[in-house]
Amino acid sequence: MQITKQADYAVRAVMYLSAHGRRHRMATNKIAMDQKIPLSFLAKIISQLSIAGVVHTMRGAKGGVTLSRPASEISLLDVVEAIDGPITLNECVLDASVCPFGENCKVHEVWCEAHTDLMNKLGATDFQTLVSG
Amino acid sequence: MQITKQADYAVRAVMYLSAHGRRHRMATNKIAMDQKIPLSFLAKIISQLSIAGVVHTMRGAKGGVTLSRPASEISLLDVVEAIDGPITLNECVLDASVCPFGENCKVHEVWCEAHTDLMNKLGATDFQTLVSG
DNA sequence: GAAATCATGCAAATTACGAAACAAGCTGAT
DNA sequence: ATCAGCTTGTTTCGTAATTTGCATGATTTC
Ligand code: SF4
Ligand code: SF4
Secondary structure (H helix, E strand, O other), X not given: OOOOHHHHHHHHXXXXXXXXXXXXXXXXXXXXXXXXXXXXXXHHHHHHHHHOOOEEEEOOOOOEEEEOOOHHHOEHHHHHHXXXXXXXXXXXXXXXXXXXXXXXXXXXXXXXXXXXXXXHHHHHOEHHHHHHO | OOOOHHHHHHHHHHHHHHHHOOOOOEOHHHHHHHHOOOHHHHHHHHHHHHHXXXXXXXXXXXXXXXXXXXXXXXXXXXXXXXXXXXXOOOOOOOOHHHOOOHHHOHHHHHHHHHHHHHHHHHHHOEHHHHHHO
16 A cells, blocks of 8 residues: 555656756756666656656757656646556456446445545646645 | 555455344354455454454354454454555655655655545544445 | 667566465364 | 364465566667
């Protein structure tokens, strides 16, 4: 019952980028140093964030990473789900057919409600307010 | 980002016990059959629930498992934490010292808030209302 | 072509899952 | 009282999946 370290690393990276503005291209190397992230591990995370459309990468000399959208339009949920996949408190939340009891289970509803609340909270927090506030 | 199957199994077991009342002693065998839980797995779960003080077990012939408290005084949180241990959305929620940024991290606060909300929700749902409602 | 950088693949470590075998306690009949 | 049978508690093991981290390769700019 925890987000993975990858997801937390990803959040730190996006925080770092948000704090430095979209104009500057930051090298993965520098991000890793400043945010205490294993370098070769961060590379893969950046890659996934790129595929998810959160960041934009530039290869070659003078390359680096930038946000592909304004920080105000990137939510915690975007980053976490880009790395860990859809977050589900219980396996039945997204697909009720995995359990023989499925829809007839009262607990199922509780998990779904809690899940929705969590999604709303994470979806409502954008990185602009995280950095400035 | 998911509770373990053990925790869900535990919830099913307690649901089953709550539905049948505290007066009846149910054999682990029967619970496993009706709730589609691997028998040898459920034994370990029952044991942990017993240690946590949620259920009371009786060995020997005519033995079985009963709730040690009225269903109205057992919350989802009790059962889940008895099995999975304290639930934490991120490792820094309970112990901020695991991260070099610790208290100075804005994201940390968000996780703590979300964590509190989740705890409250799970703590407020007792098995009496789950069964009857 | 060389340097800097992202991208991909591979291995160790940890954890979750399930099953089996064994030990211990209770009941009730003898 | 004693013994046999039933039921939970504990321990151990093996498998599978996930997580984490590292090393190497591919790509672009200068
Ligand atoms: S028993 Fe209920 S809560 Fe558990 S997986 Fe099935 S539907 Fe979901
Ligand atoms: S970076 Fe912030 S959110 Fe992540 S572990 Fe550290 S304190 Fe917690």
